[in-house]
Amino acid sequence: MNCLIKKTEVMNNVWMLTDRMGMHMTLLTGTKKALLVDTGYGFDDITAAIREITPLPFEVLLTHGHHDHACGAYQFEKVWMHRDEEPVFTFYAGSWRQRVWQQAIAKGLDLSDWTEEGFIRMPCGKADFIEPCEMDLGGLTAQILHCPGHTKGSLGVYVKERELLLPGDDMNPTTWIFFPECEGLATLIDSLQKTAILPFEQVLCPHHDQLLTRVDFDAFLQGLSMEHVLSTSEKA
Numbered sequence: 001m002n003c004l005i006k007k008t009e010v011m012n013n014v015w016m017l018t019d020r021m022g023m024h025m026t027l028l029t030g031t032k033k034a035l036l037v038d039t040g041y042g043f044d045d046i047t048a049a050i051r052e053i054t055p056l057p058f059e060v061l062l063t064h065g066h067h068d069h070a071c072g073a074y075q076f077e078k079v080w081m082h083r084d085e086e087p088v089f090t091f092y093a094g095s096w097r098q099r100v101w102q103q104a105i106a107k108g109l110d111l112s113d114w115t116e117e118g119f120i121r122m123p124c125g126k127a128d129f130i131e132p133c134e135m136d137l138g139g140l141t142a143q144i145l146h147c148p149g150h151t152k153g154s155l156g157v158y159v160k161e162r163e164l165l166l167p168g169d170d171m172n173p174t175t176w177i178f179f180p181e182c183e184g185l186a187t188l189i190d191s192l193q194k195t196a197i198l199p200f201e202q203v204l205c206p207h208h209d210q211l212l213t214r215v216d217f218d219a220f221l222q223g224l225s226m227e228h229v230l231s232t233s234e235k236a
Contacts, residue, residue, distance in 0.1 A: 001043070001044065001113055001114070002045065002113045003045040003048040004019070004044050005017050005018065005019055005045075005046065005048075005049040006018040007049060010204065010211055011164070011202070012162070013028065013140055013162075014027075014029075014159070014164060014204070015027040015028075015029065015053055016204070016209070017036075017046070017049055017050075019043060019046075020041075020043055020044055020104075021041040021103070021104060021107070021109070023038075023068050023206065023207075024204075024205075024206045024207065024208070024209065025037060025038045025039065025040050025046070025206070026166055026204055026206075027053060027054075027058075028137055028140055028142055028157075028159060029053060029054045029056065029140075030056075030138035031138030032056065032137060033059065033137055033138065034053075034056050034058035034059075035060075035135060035157075036058055036059070036060045037061050037063060038061075038062060038069040038070070038168075039060065039069065039070060039071065039072030039075065039076070040068065040072045041067065041100055042071035042073075042075070042093075042100075042122065043111070043119070044072070047075060060073070060076045060079040060080065061079070061080045061144070061157070062080065062081040062085070062089065062127075062155070063168030063169065063206070064081070064082075064085055064151045064153060064168055065081065065090070065092055065151065065153070066088065066092050066151070066169070066179075067092040067093060067096045067097070067099070067100050068206075069168075069169070070092060070093040070125075071093050071096075071097060073093055073127070074093075074122045074124060076125060077126065078125075078126045078127065079125055079126070080127075080130040081127050081128075081129065081130065081155070082146060082153035082155055083129040084152040085153030086127060086129075086153075088152075088153065088181050089124060089127055090124055093125065094123075097119060097120045100119075101119055101120060130144060131146070132144050132145055132146050139161065140159055140161050141159065141160055143158040143159075143160065143198075145195060147168065147191040147192075147195060148183045148188075149177065149183050149184075149187050149188030149189075149190075150168065150169040150175065150176070151169075151183065154169065154170055155168060156168050156170065156195060158200060163199060163200050163201040163202060164200060164202045164203070165195065165198065165200040165202070165204070166203075166204050167195070167203060169207070170188060170191060171203065172206065172207040172208060173207060174207070185224065189221070189224050189225055192217075193221065196217070196218070196221060200217075201213065202214070203216060
């Protein structure tokens, strides 16, 4: 397993790690420890990328259990997730790996450091469960948020010292809420409305390669709310 991860410091002590499939993870580096948010598709040596940035110990948090966020979890002794996310994680980081391999082949990626069987047979990884809390990283505080919507156990992270929100897949340029495990539009809106109370000014989405602003977040939430009103009135 090679490390083809691209590393970009998008703001002080906040790194975007982009794996060979184009998936974005986030690394927060404090003075005491670091926090990796999501693990990508799992083709790349994530620890090697982290060690090029910091020698500090680090925790690993999954915003949710979908394959593009969780297939790399096997590389770590444990990862944190919400309890409600366990069945999603087990399925997508397990039996979905065949489809991940096929996606990588379709993209024409160099997988010469892997065999198909070797990748498919990788275990999910060990998950421990976390509730909303604060992680003191040293100079950075990661506030873990429960934000059901994209999935029942979706988590977000608010970094108050950077006025930064990591919303997971609850906010992306294209947000999918049609999976069987999705909680629906009303639940997503409710979670985002609760998140909107926080005083963040920047947003870093896992499927976008640049920081977004609070204005973008507010416009996104307004658009969802209008869609919900329209869809509700059509059913009435």
